[in-house]
Amino acid sequence: MSRIKEFNLPDLGEGLTEGEILAWLVKVGDTIELNQPIVEVETAKAAVEIPAKWGGVVTRIFHEAGSVVEVGNPIIAIDTDPSAGPLPTSSGPAPETPVASPTPATSIASSASSASSASSASEGEVEAGLIGGPAPGGRTAVLVGYGPRTTTAKRRPRSGTATPFTTATTPTPPPAAAGGSQAATVAVPPAPVVQPAPPVVPPAPAVPNRTVQDPTVQVAVRVGPVLAKPPVRKLARDLGVDLATVAGTGPMGSVTREDVHRIAEGAKQTVTETPAPVTAPAITAAPVLDGAREQRIPVKxxxxxxxxxxxxxxxxxxxxxxxxxxxxxxxxxxxxxxxxxxxxxxxxxxxxxxxxxxxxxxxxxxxxxxxxxxxxxxxxxxxxxxxxxxxxxxxxxxxxxxxxxxxxxxxxxxxxxxxxxxxxxxxxxxxxxxxxxxxxxxxxxxxxxxxxxxxxxxxxxxxxxxxxxxxxxxxxxxxxxxxxxxxxxxxxxxxxxxxxxxxxxxxxxxxxxxxxxxxxxxxxx
Amino acid sequence: MAKGESVAGADIPAGGFVQLLTPDGERVDSVTTTDGTTYSVDFTDEEYRGLYRDLVTVRRLDTEAVALQRQGELGIWASLLGQEAAQVGSGRALRPQDMAFPTYREHGVLYTRGIDPIMPFGLFRGVDQGGWDPNEFKFNTYTIVIGSQTLHATGYAMGITMDGKIGSGDGEAVIAYFGDGATSQGEVNESFVWSGVFNAPIVFFCQNNQYAISEPLERQTRVPLYQRAGGYGFPGIRVDGNDVLASFAVTRQALDNARNGQGPTLIEAYTYRMGAHTSSDDPTRYRMAGEVEAWKAKDPISRLKTFLTKQKIGKKDFFAEVDADADKKALDLRERVLAMPDPQPVTIFDNVYPNGSPEVDAQRKAFVEYQASFEGSGH
Known part of the structure; x- marks a missing residue:
């Protein structure tokens, strides 16, 4: 366990996404006790004092008073065992590190969390991206919880034949490389995420046309998570659509059922009618052959x-x-x-x-x-x-x-x-x-x-x-x-x-x- | 209030109540209401110290819970700060056979029932559904829906009558907890009707903490709440809810009346919620700071401490030992809360039917297989 623990701004109400630092009650170098009030934070619901989660010495304060911080981002680092001697330089900023420059909190959030991801030893025992862990950069605030992750996917790949993407022609990625989307693991090595990427980067060079089921066809790499509701994910799986290749049109860029249908139909059309690479039309302007000309009547x-x-x-x-x-x-x-x-x-x-x-x-x-x-x-x-x-x-x-x-x-x-x-x-x-x-x-x-x-x-x-x-x-x-x-x-x-x-x-x-x-x-x- | 003074049962002016320990720590020997009932307590020194220890402990545990919520370890917490005396006094008045129906704030009552204080934390941490066996603890599950537990309590009390377990000093009784806001709910009024008509052995214990979240009492009622009981045909009484002795005495009397077959009583424990409604609430938006300060002077713990000190029942080392013990309990609670395991997703299928069901079993099986289809599945 690391001596240095970072405390992330928790959801102080029910479903809050951010809070404003009103005032720090401690400063870097202070020795604090468990439950000692350290900071006043105002959320959409209340202004509250946050008690320290650990006793120790404050080694870093991430955000100045006045900053708006997203829930899940670190706000303070505490050396929980200062009696053990000076800190090794690699395990985090030295105590005399000045307070982070008061740039807008959102950008701080990105850089700070990237830094904390890189030197992950600075966070308690919690893995980056998990609840309680440091927040990866560039996340979109959601109503409840810490928001979706934008860096390497922690989701375990499906094993065996359960996933349509695992076909005989697909080389199984080594477990160590299991990160990013399925498509990403096949076509490109998981890219280290240093900055938020646009939802969909241009497709990789066209590959010879195969069936829709073939993962190498859909090589568009999304750096970051795909936002889609579980039923949409299931639909995508059923239709053999890799969500990572879909440009979502729903709220916050989420993928909707219609998007999935469009890609599925578009891919079909492309496969059957044109021998050209299917990636580009599948991602951007798939010919709208249904959608507008289909009527959906609620069954009731x-x-x-x-x-x-x-x-x-x-x-x-x-x-x-x-x-x-x-x-x-x-x-x-x-x-x-x-x-x-x-x-x-x-x-x-x-x-x-x-x-x-x-x-x-x-x-x-x-x-x-x-x-x-x-x-x-x-x-x-x-x-x-x-x-x-x-x-x-x-x-x-x-x-x-x-x-x-x-x-x-x-x-x-x-x-x-x-x-x-x-x-x-x-x-x-x-x-x-x-x-x-x-x-x-x-x-x-x-x-x-x-x-x-x-x-x-x-x-x-x-x-x-x-x-x-x-x-x-x-x-x-x-x-x-x-x-x-x-x-x-x-x-x-x-x-x-x-x-x-x-x-x-x-x-x-x-x-x-x-x-x-x-x-x-x-x-x- | 002077010693031995008589207060009218149903006619006492607003603010008048049964009080056996003043905010200054002065003991009132007894209070007799117009119906002739005399309220008093006769505690040993050890019992006085026990009550003090209860009050300090439940407040300290509550403080720790508030901190845990602020540190992101609990989803929400409903603090009892300020209401310790009403809860400890009434809780200690219960006999082992009595059944309690709490809201979600009765951490103090739970403690007096001898229950491990960690029991409700799974609910607030979101790692279980807050279920336990009410019969094992004679303490029903925390009820979130405002006022609904009063109906459950009424039904339970009617069952006691049907079982013939009333009519003697060893009879059973029920206590139903609720707040001032709940008195505006249909359920509470329905339970008053049923309890009154069926003469159910129940004590309605209303902690009037002056606010239904942000709604002040004057928006809930035009008469003192305890007077409502008269309309339903049973007695109502107001007690100083910040006075642990009076809360104990009045509750004990009402419970004894119930177990002897004399039907329900409404107790209005007049108190104040010193903290927020829950951790999601900001009381400074609807309460004046001066009001809070005025109630601080009526603090239930400090008045008992003053009394114990004056009477030389408790000394410095006793108070220090109680504080240290409460700190220890709080730290222990903290560590155990942090160690609570997250629930496995498959547990969602548990407790759906008492003896299982083929459909749920099939769903569970399918879900387990689905989870197992991920590489490196640990569960």
Whole structure:
């Protein structure tokens, strides 16, 4: 342990970056005791006296009163064992060394800390750059702590194959040279840092083009740390981008996600399109081929919920989808008859009404279709009621409000409920209660002119019917080819609960109903 | 205040309080409030000296902690300077079975519970989360969120009742510490309501140090704080918080009332925070120097020292020995604080679930592997 210990200005509040020396209470040559007040420092929060961390003799005072000192920089040096005799000249300035010239503190910080780095014996036991150690020069103040380091990186290199930069063509640097960025250790020897360098120095002479993964491609050497948040660092690693080669556009020159994407894309473009050295464009003006022409939409609200529901459903319930093409000409005629009835005079009815009724009637004949897989309790919950969900496209996205206990409604009530549900959904005022508790659903893809689809089950439901567009179609009717109104039904069901036979019978019943609703009602309802 | 004078329970004027030792070191035999309760202490010389030693030691340890913070060894520190008597007096009034719920400033109470004073330093140094077993020490963890511990304390006290551990002189009681600022918090008022309605065996010990950080008392209340208790249906009393004897006597009585099944008491220990709210605060920006000087004259330690000297209970060599012993304890504390190991990053996964969880275990494993992927990994 060295006799001479330097005391660095600590963070006196919570997250302070600097302090102003108001007055020194001791001078070089003074003998001081532990906890004796040595200096008054004013920070953004308070003016405080700092007690000496060690007893001994003051050998050096780094900053005059009036200086503003960054947190982490040495302010005083103390010989903690003056009785041991005169100091060896190499271990630090002699006691009679005058106070450092009162130049602006920031420049002092640089030179003083460089000096202390060079004669590192003058600091306690703390390595330069570590907390409690002397501050390397040229650092940028940050809100909390001592700020990032600008000299040799202390970060240990990754071992083994974990890092994409370690390829077979890369000579592994000897451990002793492990300093600076990865790129630096490969392309150039770690430069001794004597002055703050610009964030990115010009690239080394171009090398033959290789893949992006090859570290020798990205030879730009950053002297100093790369500022980037951990997720950005991970992104860079995933994309094979050496952060040291990226000119950051974020706060304080930090590298942002966009910067990384830009370099990754730029490098790709360069690699695939031009055989020229990739270094220069990759660093400075990579052609902006995405960025401005990509829109980034935060995933939230209905979109987020939909995504979660769809993923949850698709990867928990084994889906089976069956199709049935049916002649719904008679349904259309029934609809016309209903429209002529006085009780339907004031309400709007559509084929969806009959599809809904068909599903309800069929569900009554096959109750297992209207059930939930309850994995937690190891049960299948079969419901005696149908909360009929209707998928609705709204401005906010897909929602599936449901009509509670739809099986108990008369046809007129069902028509009103459907209209109300769609109207509310379109206006974006569907209450959460309408969107929970669905047991069986219909998605009317026909309104988009689509024939059919393979819908994904809303979570907790075991069957969903896709109702396609109704088109005039040549159809074999009573032994002859006629133009008939034809549609395709698609039924997805949860194969954990519903076997192919049950699903087929249910879908067949829906089809039979739509082929002749009046007969089906007479026979089944 | 004259000897044996009677002060009104709920009607004493602002500033009036139970005091058994004046700032000049004069002993008041007893004080009787209008409800007929007489407060006094009957200490042996040894007990008097013990209290003095407590006061000096907790102040000295606190001073060392402030220095450690200024030297960059603690992230923050909340000094108890000026409040030693309120803490030592109330802390020494606790019986072993009583449970204390501190804020983050009750270093003196912690000390009187016989706890190693280094215990909370991990929290302030940022090397642990400040967790310990409250049941082992009968001392809950330091609570940073203002006032929330009063609800925890109320729940604990209600539990004592449910366990049937009240109703006798050996019953259990709870003491909840908080400051004047906390009385404006909903939690404190809720705990008053619950404790009052359920007659919980709890003592609310409010150290009124006159400032909620920078907010003076007159911005917290229009009535003396102890009078608030009346609205919740239990007694309130104000005590000279710079008087260790009165703080002891009033707290002991309130705790005994609680353990005997007579419900809660609010004690307002009228004191003064001589230092900053925390090491991040500069009190000169909102307090007049003259005010601090006036309170300096009421210092809890000097008045006891005067009393001990006058009564010849303590002599020069005793005081010197106490100082030296406190210095030794402070240096020992300093060395042990500096030697506290930094936590390993992987410890972040500890104490998430009492018996582990597959998900957390998997995360820990992945993190350990990630760390091991660096060359020269030591952990």
């Amino acid at each position: 609200g209905v979109r987020k919920l939909t995504a979660e529901n769809m993923v949850a459903s698709a990867f928990t319930a084994p889906h089976v989808t069956e199709f049935l093409t049916v002649d719904v000409t008679r349904s259309m005629k029934t609809l016309d008859k209903l429209k002529a009835r006085p009780e339907f005079a004031e309400t709007r009815i559509s084929p969806l009404l009959l599809v809904a009724k068909a599903v309800l009637v069929a569900a009554k004949r096959h109750p297992m279709v209207n059930s939930t897989w309850s994995g937690g309790t190891g049960e299948i919950v079969v419901k005696d009621y149908v909360n009929l969900g209707i998928a609705a496209a709204t401005e906010r996205g897909l929602i599936v409000p449901n009509i509670k206990d739809a099986g108990r409604l008369t046809l007129r009530e069902l028509a009103d409920a459907l209209n109300a549900l769609v109207k509310t959904a379109k206006s974006g005022r569907t209450p959460p209660s309408d969107m929970s508790g669905g047991t069986l659903s219909i998605t009317n893809v026909g309104v988009f002119g689509i024939d059919t689809g393979t819908p994904i089950l809303p979570p907790g439901e075991s069957a969903i019917l896709a109702f396609g567009a109704i088109r005039p179609t040549p159809w074999v009717h009573k032994g002859k080819i006629k133009i008939r109104q034809v549609t395709t039904l698609g039924l997805s069901f949860d194969h954990r609960i519903i076997d192919g036979e049950l699903g087929s019978r249910f879908l067949r019943d829906v089809g039979t109903f739509l082929e002749d609703p009046e007969a089906a009602m007479l026979r089944w309802a």
